Amino acid sequence: MDCSKKERLLFTGRAKEIVNHLTLEEKVSFMSGGMKFEEVRGAIKKQTKEHYNQFPYPAGGMAEQGVPPMLFCDGPRGVVCGNGKSTCFPVSMLRGATFDTELEEEIGEAIAKEVLAYGGNLFAGVCINLPYNPGWGRSQETYGEDSYLLGEMGAALVKGVQKHGVMACLKHFAFNQMENARFKVDIDCSKRTEREIFLAHFKKCIDAGAASVMSAYNLYKGAMCGHHDYLLNQVLKEEWGFDGFIMSDFVWGVKDTVEAINGGQNMEMCVTKYFGENLVTAVREGLVDEKKIDDAVLRIIRTILAFNSVRENVNMRQVGCREHVMLALESARKGITLIQNKHHVLPLDKRTTKRIVVFGRLAQSEATGDKGSSQVYPAYVVTPLQGIANASSNTEVVYYDGDDRNHSRRLAKEADAVIFVVGYDFNDEGEFVAPNKEDVYTGAVGGDRRTGLGLHADEIDLIKNIAPENKNSIAVLIGGSTIMIDSWKECVSAIIMAYYPGMEGGTALGEIIYGDVNPSGKLPFVIPVKENDLPQVDWDAENQYYEYFHGYRKLEREGIKPELPFGFGLSYTTFTVDKIKAWLSDDILYACCELKNTGEREGEEVLQLYVGFGKSAVERPVKALKGFKRVHLQQSEKRQVILSCPVSELCWFNEETGAFELEHMEYEVYLGTSSAPEDLIKTTITF
Numbered sequence: 301m302d303c304s305k306k307e308r309l310l311f312t313g314r315a316k317e318i319v320n321h322l323t324l325e326e327k328v329s330f331m332s333g334g335m336k337f338e339e340v341r342g343a344i345k346k347q348t349k350e351h352y353n354q355f356p357y358p359a360g361g362m363a364e365q366g367v368p369p370m371l372f373c374d375g376p377r378g379v380v381c382g383n384g385k386s387t388c389f390p391v392s393m394l395r396g397a398t399f400d401t402e403l404e405e406e407i408g409e410a411i412a413k414e415v416l417a418y419g420g421n422l423f424a425g426v427c428i429n430l431p432y433n434p435g436w437g438r439s440q441e442t443y444g445e446d447s448y449l450l451g452e453m454g455a456a457l458v459k460g461v462q463k464h465g466v467m468a469c470l471k472h473f474a475f476n477q478m479e480n481a482r483f484k485v486d487i488d489c490s491k492r493t494e495r496e497i498f499l500a501h502f503k504k505c506i507d508a509g510a511a512s513v514m515s516a517y518n519l520y521k522g523a524m525c526g527h528h529d530y531l532l533n534q535v536l537k538e539e540w541g542f543d544g545f546i547m548s549d550f551v552w553g554v555k556d557t558v559e560a561i562n563g564g565q566n567m568e569m570c571v572t573k574y575f576g577e578n579l580v581t582a583v584r585e586g587l588v589d590e591k592k593i594d595d596a597v598l599r600i601i602r603t604i605l606a607f608n609s610v611r612e613n614v615n616m617r618q619v620g621c622r623e624h625v626m627l628a629l630e631s632a633r634k635g636i637t638l639i640q641n642k643h644h645v646l647p648l649d650k651r652t653t654k655r656i657v658v659f660g661r662l663a664q665s666e667a668t669g670d671k672g673s674s675q676v677y678p679a680y681v682v683t684p685l686q687g688i689a690n691a692s693s694n695t696e697v698v699y700y701d702g703d704d705r706n707h708s709r710r711l712a713k714e715a716d717a718v719i720f721v722v723g724y725d726f727n728d729e730g731e732f733v734a735p736n737k738e739d740v741y742t743g744a745v746g747g748d749r750r751t752g753l754g755l756h757a758d759e760i761d762l763i764k765n766i767a768p769e770n771k772n773s774i775a776v777l778i779g780g781s782t783i784m785i786d787s788w789k790e791c792v793s794a795i796i797m798a799y800y801p802g803m804e805g806g807t808a809l810g811e812i813i814y815g816d817v818n819p820s821g822k823l824p825f826v827i828p829v830k831e832n833d834l835p836q837v838d839w840d841a842e843n844q845y846y847e848y849f850h851g852y853r854k855l856e857r858e859g860i861k862p863e864l865p866f867g868f869g870l871s872y873t874t875f876t877v878d879k880i881k882a883w884l885s886d887d888i889l890y891a892c893c894e895l896k897n898t899g900e901r902e903g904e905e906v907l908q909l910y911v912g913f914g915k916s917a918v919e920r921p922v923k924a925l926k927g928f929k930r931v932h933l934q935q936s937e938k939r940q941v942i943l944s945c946p947v948s949e950l951c952w953f954n955e956e957t958g959a960f961e962l963e964h965m966e967y968e969v970y971l972g973t974s975s976a977p978e979d980l981i982k983t984t985i986t987f
Contacts, residue, residue: 333570375425396443408460440780444824451504532564637821647815670730687806873899912968
């Protein structure tokens, strides 16, 4: 029962009729949240009985006019509401590693049902900010470093959520990829970088029908994003034709009544401070045209009425139900990424692996992500240690934190295999939660990775001292994005990137380690050899400039070989890609190849389409991701696989004309299993 843009516009007449019968005060009452500052701030700091967003946060509504309030439920790893009930899915970064839009749409449907069960009608969990540098603390909440991947996965989540009468809210619009300085930093970049790199995926999700957009805290070119006439009015509403409503990020997303409403803001969340009476006064004093109010309220009422008309009745039995938990498990199975497997150490053999020693404090942790506004409260969480222990009844699993190195070495020598569970938790990265006000850092939890992208020094020391004692040493990495491996990778035989894998993540990890599940995740980011190969960011800056190139595109442009390429991930079987062809039809680029499973077991491969711009007359990437598809193949099975992308995806933004333009030239077309040249085959096409 999807509520498309066309269907939403059918409610314009009814919404206008309501608006025309409202007083100014009544209209303004739709335009801000109903929570108190002390309630929300105390909840996010864990200082109140109820946690943040334990119930849907309301804004507006008028029963006598038949308009329910907007009822806000946060995300993105599930529904934040409730206590000990919601399904905790893997973080978005792991879901990006699945490269599976169909699965993401299913997750969106499950989340929508849980939103409805809690009494909500809006899910603010479509986080599609692009990590310019992976040290951004909230990288875990988004799908990866590539704009195309962000757009495809975000659009899939929007479609899934909105199939059941729940409004999907995109966030944070725009340029929000610094956490500690998010309340003060002023971002700048070229117009071309803006359109191609940082806004393209937002537009794709708007085109997919997103009902709402949350503006960001940060500034862009000197103006707050929550007050930004260019971003909110000119781009979002006028150029892109967005028909839904905009809300501010919470509490500090609006700081001036007149600037915000004239700049395009529709709803102050989740409190009433600058809107409410202040907005009424601004209209009466002639500082704000009442037409601005009418437009905002029309957008809010029209959208809520349209979605309410297709809202499904869902009871609490849907929350955390087995179907949804199994979906979380499937996501973890498909996203966890095997990035090293020397001598085919993995999978471990259940018959011969009698004793495993697991090291590292994170082995016993609930590795679900940070403890900011996206924290979900499930009935249980399977830890990495529990998952490893549950996966084989034939194996004794011993845990030790590794504090005593001599004892650790003895344990490692006596074991059949050793597993190190290392990386990050909510203290190291995540939403920045200051103890008092928005710009106080002392005593804060989470935030950006200000000390670098590597493991903690004690974890590196643990691996270097203990791993050489056992040739079957495996490192499991917990974290939201890129983790450097160069200084210790040779000490272990296998490395698994587990991200924050959700409530059933431990189960999936154990299944992969023993081979019950064949790993198929792909890195949604590049891992460089050196951190300074990536764009550098001052995490406490008041001004930050974003260059055109970042991530794998930057390394390729500069001829720097990464530690591991974007799109990389190993399997317990092998695949070959052969017989590439490319053609154009009806402004769509098609590419096909023969994909074959050449290994000894069934498995899934993510076939990736890249387009190269070597003949371009302007500065462009060496190549860029433009398509992908998961393919399941039995042992020895081969299949012709076709990928496609609209020719419009190949356009570049011409700053002189202010428009996207297509270059008529020869393009390189690549198909393969990662972005690395050795994993791709190539042809060319001219149009």
